[in-house]
Amino acid sequence: MRNRNQSKPHHNFSQIVPDCVNEIFKYYIQKVSCEQTKKITRAEKEFFSEQVVCWEFDQDCDNVAGFLKNTRGNKRCLFYVDLSNNEHLTKEVFPYLRGVIELDISYCRKIDDQAMANLGGVQKLCLKGVDSKKLTNEGFRNLRSCIELDISECSQETIGDAAFENLRNLRVLRMAHCFQESITDQSFTNLRNCIELDMSGCHQPTITDKAFENLRTLRKLRMLNVHQNSISDKAFTNLRNCIELDMSGCHQPTITDKAFENLRNVRVLHMFACDQPFSVEIFRNFDSIEELDMRMCSDKLLEVWMSKFVIDFGTNAAAIEENKTSTEKPEVATTGKVFFPAIEKDFALVSNRNL
16 A cells, blocks of 8 residues: 555646647748748747747748847747748858758758858758859768758759768758769768668769669669669669669660569569660569559550569459459459559559558
């Protein structure tokens, strides 16, 4: 029996409500107009200063620094800030962004190394389309905490291998349509923790099979419209953990059937408009496939595949014979089978995720 004189554990119930409010406002994004950055009411200032940690600014806002200074309050840091497409964004804003967790400054073309020096604690950073020659390798030096980085459409030669030296914690890298040859295999040396890579439209010959030797943890790979580079079957040897592969629009003659031999764990495969001369044998490796997109693939590949194979997502083979005489569009049977009785050039994405 409990001793009545024994003290009961103390719970600070008065803190439950404010703690819950703070947690909720981590996910509340306050939109800010150009007019608000210049003038806000006393009530707005009090509310913004105490609660709001996520901001989305209109692209014509020209007093962002003043607004952030006015509404900082006693908040330790901001959680999310969207300043994308803001032509007025200058380095004076960035001291007020220190400690921000997630920042979107895509298509802001006045970014330089001095501005980036304030982003030491950022975890998710979008620099898409920041094609500024004032942004160099030095600007990436302090991004040691960054786990997600988007440098898509950044083609300036001022960004190269040295930019990736301190990005050892990076988990997601998006570098679609980065054409600069200053990015080579060396850039990937420290990306051993990367699980998602988007290199769509990357045509530089400086990225070869060797880049993938350090990407053994990769689970998602997008290679849309890849051609004219030095990637071959050998690059896929290290991708045994890959579960999602997108090769849509790929026209790389050095990638053949052999590339798929080690991709037995792939569950999502997109080959939209892929003109590669693959044979139907590549599908023998995909025992765990859940989603497949072969729209606008070559007639030869579609014909051979559809006439000889059924994608088996279940265990009951009886459904195959029942569907062979069907002229209806592809459908998912109750047994979990998917069968294509006729060739349809533009059949839609197939998925069994909802079975």
